[in-house]
Amino acid sequence: MIVQKYKDMLQGKSVIRQLSEFATARGAEIGYENVFDYSLGNPSVPVPQQFTDTMIQMLQEKNPMELHGYSQSLGIPSVRDKVAASLNKRFGMNYTGNHIFMTTGAAGAIAHALRCVSQPGDEILTFAPYFPEYNPYINLTGAALKVVPANTENFQINFEAFEEMLTDKVAAVLINTPNNPSGMVYSTATIRELARIMTEKSEKYGHDIFLISDEPYREIVFAGVDAPYPSKFYKNTLSCYSFSKSLSLPGERIGYIAVNPECTDAELISTMCGQISRGTGHNCPPSIIQLAVAEVLDLTSDLSVYETNMNILYKELTSLGFECIKPGGTFYMFPKSPEADAVAFSEKAKKYDLILVPSNSFGVDGYFRLAYCIDTEKVERSLEAFRKFVKTEYGNL
Template sequence: MDGQFKSNRVTTVAGATPFKLLYDYYRLSSYQERRHQPGVLDFTFGDPHDPPSDAYVEILRESLIPQHELWFAYNLGDAQAVQAATDSLRRYLGLPFEPKDVHLTTGGFAAISVALKVVGDPGDEVVYSLPPWFFYEGTILEAGLVPVKVSVNRETFDLDLDAIASAITPRTRIVIVNSPNNPTGRIYPVETLQRLAALLEEASERNGRRIFLISDEAYNRIVFDGARFRSPVEFYPWSFLAYSYGKTLLSPGERIGYLAPSPAMPEREGIRDAIEALQMCGGWLFPNSSMQHALPRLETLTFDIPLFQRKRDVMVEALRSIGYRVRVPEGTFYLFPKSPLEDDAAFIAALAREGVLVLPGRMFETPGFFRVSLTPTMQTIEQSIPRFAAAFARAAETTPAS
């Protein structure tokens, strides 16, 4: 686009580092052609690689059959859909959410965007940890807010609470936490969440201004080894929960999720009204009517945890046996191994020459790592192992001896 047609806001958002790297990779590189070439194994994004289930397709098909004249009318939140989402929140998290707390959105993306604007004023700071989801920085900038980044502990992938505390200033308005984390798969433990809550409470009192927490929980139902997920919302009442069905249903292109203020949040009645107003004025950020009609039945479908835990275990064991350093993720469907080359982009290129596509750590503002999606088929995973081994061996040949 010619620069004369760009607003300053567009230029700033488009230039956000992770967004720019992602856009260049997805649109300007040969990725779109390569991913469809025979023999190329694609481990980049969390896209489905198996056909959708017959049950999923049938639910969507039936949701398109009108049952009355307003079936496809404007819909701020179908009552049955909202009730189904509320019931699942209560069931999974054990928190007393009410239907009035649950605002259906066009995926978790919109939920985060709305939450930022509900409590953030232009110039306010938003703290989040690296490695992040691609779009935090761009979404924060689009809202007129200021991103403030801190790193997690690179060995354990735990939140660095001291770094978060040091990053908080009188302008801090929001902290974003993503658990289970994309890309590391880390689920933050109760003790960490309790300490984070105490830290935010103390900082709010010190600054004389409330700090809010946005809990990005797109993967909160994808947890392994029988673990119980504990939400940050449970420990800090001034929290928003953002959820997306695109992960558990393996259908990221079908946009539906929700934003829910904590049921313990004081004065949340006014926030409820503000959320709906922003959804309307932000471009009607409610799911399509057909997706809302489908939601009660979509809630009955379950993610195949045993299959993805098996994929995780096969891949982790294989990569470790080759020599890669990789932590076992506790949730999500990603691995975040250490690159055997300091230059992760160079190693990603080496893997691509072997016919394996993954994403570099620098795309997550964490150079020296790379992300592997586990959504490909088990057959693809097994076929990839000798290729990962070949790329590792070549990297070892080019790495100077210490």
């Protein structure tokens, strides 16, 4: 019979998607260029030309049976080796190809990492504000997501609440730095303290507690920001990466898990992921995409537009009186709503064609998210709408 669990999930509609659909509908009325759509986190800059050139060259020159042949289920060995070498060079790690498991984006990476280290009944901790898709990712494994309340002072970690919630039932801690939606990057001090507590509790409980580090925004870090590589500080770390944002390839579903070489069973984890994928039907990411990203591992799209947009918005919003912690990376920003009810705030903003996501679905009330992965020209045009919105609805902040 049709399984009710998945049917029931159809009822819940994502707020982000609803806002995005509103923006599209409004765009049909007044021209999409006049809708200041800050709803969706889609890259707004193209993939590097070298990626496209590599794809074309392979299609023209490679034996198609090799090019499109089965990848090993853990990923193409030469690709895994290159990913390891690139990470070692950048972060002073000691990965070999055996520590890399190629995945269909960060979603695939997290799906495998969770299944490696947690079972139904276990708890997974994450920190508010957090990416709402963590709920289905985790709930559908049978484990339970528990959300540590936000540290609203700076959106680093609320360690007091964390220590209390890090019980014997916790199998893994899931972090996302640079963070969607806050734009904050965990500092070296934060990561050190996180590692210290996790090490202490692992010893106390007599079992490993894994750190699953979701890092799709790793390459989008702004000038002068301290952005440590979490795995460097805690051995039982599974780093989950996606090329979606750094290379602007969200549709091509390509990423990896990098298993810290000092992790428990480090040499086994990627092969275990291969077993997990037999149940999820994942198998491996597309061969041609694996081969092409392996040629541009140390490149990114031109990500500077995001910092430009952030600076423009941060300056204007703070001068309008919004409270906002300056983002350290990503293409998100998370100011405080001028009224406690962020949903009401977001509704009012729509009247000014400003599409802003209320913070409730990110696990914290009273804030809103801007995804400023749009053209700078449009960001600049949106400032007048912000001014009008604030003046009309709130007088002064």
